[in-house]
Amino acid sequence: MSYKYTTETISWLDYVLPYIEYSAIRKESEHIGDSELVTIGAAWANGGWYIYTDYVRSNGNLFVGNEGDDYSNIFDGVGDLGSMAMTAGTLG
Numbered sequence: 001m002s003y004k005y006t007t008e009t010i011s012w013l014d015y016v017l018p019y020i021e022y023s024a025i026r027k028e029s030e031h032i033g034d035s036e037l038v039t040i041g042a043a044w045a046n047g048g049w050y051i052y053t054d055y056v057r058s059n060g061n062l063f064v065g066n067e068g069d070d071y072s073n074i075f076d077g078v079g080d081l082g083s084m085a086m087t088a089g090t091l092g
Contacts, residue, residue, distance in 0.1 A: 017043040035059055 002019035021039040041054035 012046055014045045014047065017045070019043070033059075 007013045024036045037058045
């Protein structure tokens with residue numbers, strides 16, 4: 001679910017796109033647990049640039065979490081993508 005807000009009164013921001021996403025995977029095997037993923041975030045756009053900021057909660061997703069990770073050292077201490085708080089790119 002998302003909605004695009006144009007920001008005509010903010011010169012450095014063209015629009016912001018807040019969103020919330022939910023997904024669930026129900027597994028048939030009794031040896032593998034179900035998993036759910038909730039993402040709350042926003043896309044911030046200016047010209048041909050955008051930045052995504054996300055807050056993600058999950059159970060059963062290897063790329064979200066902190067089991068065995070040292071977040072005081074995100075360069076060498078984190079073994080998953082859960083440390084990635086922001087991504088940037090260009091609109092195409």
